[in-house]
Amino acid sequence: MKSGIEKNKNVQNKSVRKARLIFATLLALVVVFFILDIFFGSVNIKASEVISAIFRHTGNNYETIILKFRLPKAITALIVGVALSLSGLQMQTVFRNPMAGPYVLGISSGASLGVAFVILGFSSNITPESLNGLGNWILVAASWLGAGAVMLLIMAISSRVKDIMTILILGIMLASGISAIVTIMQYFSNETMLKAYVIWTMGSLGNLTSSQLNVLLISIIAGVTMSLFSSKMLNALLLGENYAASIGLNVGFARSVIFICTSILAGSVTAFCGPIGFIGIAVPHMARIMFKTSDHKILLPGTILLGGVVMLISDIISQLPGSESILPVNAVTSLIGIPVVIWVILNRRKYSVSF
Amino acid sequence: MKKDSKEILSLDSLKIGYSTGKTKKVLLPPLNASAATGEFIAVIGRNGIGKSTLLRTLAGLQEPLGGEILYDGRNLKDYSRMELALKVGYISTEIVKVSNMSVYDLVALGRFPHTNWIGKIEKDDHERIMDAISKIEMGSFCQKFVSELSDGERQKAMIARILAQDTGIMVMDEPTAFLDIAAKYDILHLLHHLSGDNGKTIIFSTHDLQMAISQSDKIWLILDDDLIEGAPEDLMISGAFEHLFSSTSVSFNIEYGTFSFRSDTMGSIYIEGTGKRYWTEKAVNRAGFSVAKEKTSTFIILPSEINSYWQLSTESKITKYKSVYELINALRRVVI
Secondary structure (H helix, E strand, O other), X not given: OHHHHHHHHHHHHHHHHHHXXXXXXXXXXXXXXXXXXXXXXXXXXXXXXXXXXXXXXXXXXXXXXXXXXXXXXXXXXXXXXXXXXXXXXXXXXXXXXXXXXXXOOOHHHHHHHHHHHHHHHHOOXXXXXXXXXHHHHHHXXXXXXXXXXXXXXXXXXXXXXXXXXXXHHHHHHHHHHHHHHHHHHHHHOOHHHHHHHHHHHOOOOOOOOHHHHHHHHHHHHHHHHHHHHOHHHHHHHOOOHHHHHHOOOOXXXXXXXXXXXXXXXXXXXXXXXXXXXXXXXXXXXXXXXXXXXXXXXHHHHHHHHXXXXXXXXXXXXXXXXXXXXXXXXXXXXXXXXXXXXXXXXXXXXXXXXXX | OOOOOOEEEEEEEEEOEEEEOOEEEEOOOOEEEEEEOOOEEEEEOOOOOOHHHHHHHHOOOOXXXXXXXXXXXXXXXXXXHHHHHHHEEEEOOOOOOOOOOEHHHHHHHOOHHXXXXXXXXXXXXXXXXXXXXXXXXXXXXXXXXXXXXXXXXHHHHHHHHHHHHOOOEEEEOOOOOOOOHHHHHHHHHHHHHHHHHHOOEXXXXXXXXXXXXXXXXXXXXXXXXXXXXXXXXXXHHHOHHHHHHOOOOEEEEOOOOEEEEOOOOOOEEEEEOOOOHHHHXXXXXXXXXXXXXXXXXXXXXXXXXXXXXXXXXOOOOEEEEOOHHHHHHHHHHOOO
């Protein structure tokens, strides 16, 4: 028996080593793609020019492009990837639904409803230009509330309806309903409001002012910190609520923490970058395939790093290096994410019970 | 082997059921029962009477609607979730199928109430996890995924999870429900070993009455109007089990502790001899005859040391049969 335990310890150590290797690789990839994201853009800038722009303060046009545009955009891409992937992982575990994600379940739509209320509903004075300081916090808070409201609704439904497909369809219904409400609000709003809102919906990774980036950064750091505290709870929730409670988890408390965390992560991103699809649902599955574990102590950091990598790659692709046109980043993330989602569906014939 | 058995759990006028909003639906009259350290207790009752509800209430997953549950003399309501998780572990019929979860990870979740905020597995935790896995004899399965296990193996892994949780009491809702015969006895043997040699109090519900009677230390028999507790033999002697079947055409054989369909429809028949009597009587009962105490005009002579045949003797002739099967077929054609 002794040797069996020893042997097992070896296997255990081997898998730990393997996980560490993957972590190191992912970390390296984050750095590499972050740098590449700065180097590539619609304007062709030589690598040597990029480096001198960053380190020598040449003061020319290139420096403006690199420091005022590309660097904030790369940071935004990194944050957005981390936040969406993390909220997707948490939602998949809490709902015990491999198809859950902020976009599919209508959480992003909820967030955009919150934003619509602020821009279209209350004040005609709020325009993207005036959205500085406090205005940004109001916008992001409205987004959290909208995301939270939809989360709450989905949670209430999923405690009664266990069927995954039904919940997905309800998510789509919610998203459609919300976009109908937003359309009505647009119809009744004046030209200035409308223009402000339409600009927001087209929002991409590159349109953030530095104060908006600050708000986003603070919110996501708060969300990520909270999520790191939730790894033990998430592991317990894998077993389902009954077993989780029987091993000592306060299920109500755990759900609230994860609920707040997810709303902050998905809501903040949507507030400033608009709805970005399929990152939240796909990246956690990619992490599961990579690490071959269900342990959130590994999956959480793994998803964080992988989410950053995937979003940076998406951003680079959307720049179409070498050409002057730019693709909407949402289209790129969909093209990357959807195959993964289809793979998950096809590879788990019994995925409705096997999560 | 058992240490001094002290009372570890008692139910005091416990009311179980569901409450939706303001309306409470109490399933059973107030229940009184108790369990001692190291006891193997079977909960018996017909489908839908509230066995699962009782077990869920014991595990703290459902609020009692009245009365008290005392663990070590302290009311369940005064335990926090964490404290309760150190006292009682729970397995339901709900099947855990998580992708990419290894047996080790599943068993490690049992350490939940013992680990720190992030759930770090310390050396002591690791040893207890390995100990639990070796107790269920699945040492080579550590890195295998739970979703790849057979029903029996998965159930054993779930039991290892409770062992790692290190609770004095294990509450299990039909632990052998979806298992084949071999796996079922495998699990039973394991549970019996855990309660006897490791001092775990195991409370489990089952529909297999014969198994419960032969294996358990105590039975909680739930009837529509009462909970009767006692050693299986006590309940047998008092005829309590008869209540389970009062409305059906099944009867309980006190002598053998077995069940048979009421068999007085075809008449009675005398059986002479001793060889293979037990199984012959069972077959005769099944064919619809009762066994007569005194000699009847048609009777059966059992195989003996001299002849290996069953003989069916009627008024007109004596016929020999090689097997019980042939004997019964012939018996069915005979009009008594």
